[in-house]
Amino acid sequence: MMSANAPLVSIKSLRKSYGPYIQVLKGLDIEMKPGERVVVIGPSGGGKSTLLRVMMGLEKIDSGSITFGGEPYISSKGSDKKTVIDTEVRRSIGMVFQHYTLFPHLNVTQNLILAPCKVRGENKVSATKRAHALLDRFGLGAKANAYPAQLSGGQKQRVAIARALMLDPKLMLFDEVTSALDPELVAEVEQVILQLAAQNMPMMIVTHDMWFAKNIASRVIFCAGGVVVEDGPPEQVLGSPKEERTRDFIDRVFHIRH
Amino acid sequence: MALDFSIILRFQEALALGLWMTIKLTLICVVLGCSLGFLVGLARTSRRSLLRAISGVYVEFFRGTPVLIQLFWIFFCLPLILGVELSNLASGVIALTLYMGAITSETFRASLKSIGPEQLDACVALGLPRRVQVTNVILPQAVLRAVPTLLSNCVSLFKESALVSAVGMADLMFVGQNISNNTARPVEVLTVVAIIYFVIAFPLTRAVTLVERRVLAKLAI
Ligand SMILES: Nc1ncnc2c1ncn2[C@@H]1O[C@H](COP(=O)(O)OP(=O)(O)OP(=O)(O)O)[C@@H](O)[C@H]1O
Numbered sequence: 001m002m003s004a005n006a007p008l009v010s011i012k013s014l015r016k017s018y019g020p021y022i023q024v025l026k027g028l029d030i031e032m033k034p035g036e037r038v039v040v041i042g043p044s045g046g047g048k049s050t051l052l053r054v055m056m057g058l059e060k061i062d063s064g065s066i067t068f069g070g071e072p073y074i075s076s077k078g079s080d081k082k083t084v085i086d087t088e089v090r091r092s093i094g095m096v097f098q099h100y101t102l103f104p105h106l107n108v109t110q111n112l113i114l115a116p117c118k119v120r121g122e123n124k125v126s127a128t129k130r131a132h133a134l135l136d137r138f139g140l141g142a143k144a145n146a147y148p149a150q151l152s153g154g155q156k157q158r159v160a161i162a163r164a165l166m167l168d169p170k171l172m173l174f175d176e177v178t179s180a181l182d183p184e185l186v187a188e189v190e191q192v193i194l195q196l197a198a199q200n201m202p203m204m205i206v207t208h209d210m211w212f213a214k215n216i217a218s219r220v221i222f223c224a225g226g227v228v229v230e231d232g233p234p235e236q237v238l239g240s241p242k243e244e245r246t247r248d249f250i251d252r253v254f255h256i257r258h
Numbered sequence: 259m260a261l262d263f264s265i266i267l268r269f270q271e272a273l274a275l276g277l278w279m280t281i282k283l284t285l286i287c288v289v290l291g292c293s294l295g296f297l298v299g300l301a302r303t304s305r306r307s308l309l310r311a312i313s314g315v316y317v318e319f320f321r322g323t324p325v326l327i328q329l330f331w332i333f334f335c336l337p338l339i340l341g342v343e344l345s346n347l348a349s350g351v352i353a354l355t356l357y358m359g360a361i362t363s364e365t366f367r368a369s370l371k372s373i374g375p376e377q378l379d380a381c382v383a384l385g386l387p388r389r390v391q392v393t394n395v396i397l398p399q400a401v402l403r404a405v406p407t408l409l410s411n412c413v414s415l416f417k418e419s420a421l422v423s424a425v426g427m428a429d430l431m432f433v434g435q436n437i438s439n440n441t442a443r444p445v446e447v448l449t450v451v452a453i454i455y456f457v458i459a460f461p462l463t464r465a466v467t468l469v470e471r472r473v474l475a476k477l478a479i
């Protein structure tokens with residue numbers, strides 16, 4: 001059971017490499033409290049996507065562990081360091097990617113109800129009802145029977161968010177979900193995520209959008225070279241960072257002058 | 259010598275029987291060949307190197323040798339190896355199924371490969387079990403993407419099936435040759451036979467375009 005002060009997610013000495021030479025995460029420690037909205041920023045290739053993919057159970061790890069709600073669900077075990085993933089615990093986590101990942105052969109409603117029906121055994125009628133309610137809430141009611149190819153990028157990403165929410169996640173991971181969008185479509189997706197934030201959905205967000213980061217974060221982590229360089233409230237990390245590397249990065253990427 | 263197509267009318271029934279044999283043979287081999295092709299396509303994209311090697315040899319052999327020789331081989335050598343007499347139809351079915359399996363496996367392999375890794379990421383993120391990933395996400399997309407090429411494969415098979423006449427199966431081609439020999443009117447008879455093949459194959463090739471425009475464009479896959 002989760003107590004009020006226990007961490008929601010606890011990442012300990014997480015190491016991850018691709019092949020023998022590319023070390024991406026070099027001993028990462030992050031503790032996330034319930035209700036927190038953590039924005040992860042950092043230079044390209046710094047391992048932000050890798051971190052989220054590991055948390056989602058999409059990548060093997062070298063060593064370390066991650067617990068969710070006190071339950072260890074990702075760890076490496078045995079002499080051969082096999083990555084062990086507790087899929088039951090992982091189901092509490094939802095993720096939306098930078099690339100569009102809707103199933104192209106299924107319409108919007110079918111995309112939303114596939115997992116609830118196949119994973120939880122929910123009946124089609126009730127899943128469809130929930131799907132339509134969710135689509136209405138995201139301003140997509142008219143698109144319930146459209147196929148992904150008939151949607152704009154912004155609509156696709158909103159559907160992808162709705163699809164993840166159908167499984168009632170306790171934590172949402174967003175990896176640069178607006179990076180592939182035309183600028184005029186970014187706001188509609190960010191609005192949906194802000195709407196979730198207003199309902200206290202815990203989330204971890206990777207973004208390069210300064211405005212969005214400021215508005216959504218309850219905490220910002222600057223991650224570079226596979227470790228956490230700076231970690232604190234958004235005013236500090238984005239406004240007056242303590243670490244020089246953070247300052248350089250923010251100056252460069254977000255064009256903020258002090 | 260003037261062309262006289264009226265001669266064909268006398269052989270309507272024989273031609274119809276031959277056509278029926280051609281269609282029957284094609285349909286059976288389309289079903290069996292596509293099933294074989296899908297399994298071989300999976301084997302060729304498998305993680306097990308032995309499966310990949312065996313299926314690779316099979317495909318390259320059947321794609322790289324003339325179908326006529328494959329046919330002769332199966333008609334005359336397979337019964338010797340198996341020690342049983344095979345009916346003409348059985349031999350024809352085996353030969354063309356193996357041929358169809360080889361060419362459609364390439365079609366399926368390409369369509370399986372074209373399903374991006376992000377689709378699998380989404381499956382995992384949604385907690386879909388492996389069985390559901392295959393039946394509800396991978397298989398339908400692989401089949402949909404393969405449909406245009408599969409239709410072309412079917413047209414090829416339909417036309418290639420004329421080769422079975424060379425080993426004495428009474429298909430449309432065989433009947434046509436017989437009539438042309440007996441009437442000494444090869445131009446008229448073979449022209450009509452070609453038209454019959456065309457009348458059936460042409461709508462199928464048009465169907466390829468239709469599927470591409472209507473279905474695949476709508477889904478953008
Ligand atoms: N599947 C992979 N195989 C090999 N190397 C990889 C793989 N995925 C990522 N990498 C490498 O790992 C490093 C970290 O990548 P990652 O995508 O996690 O960075 P990122 O912080 O998300 O960067 P960006 O801001 O560009 O998205 C990069 O150097 C990248 O080239």
Ligand SMILES: [Mg+2]
Binds near residue numbers: 049176
């Ligand atoms: Mg990334």
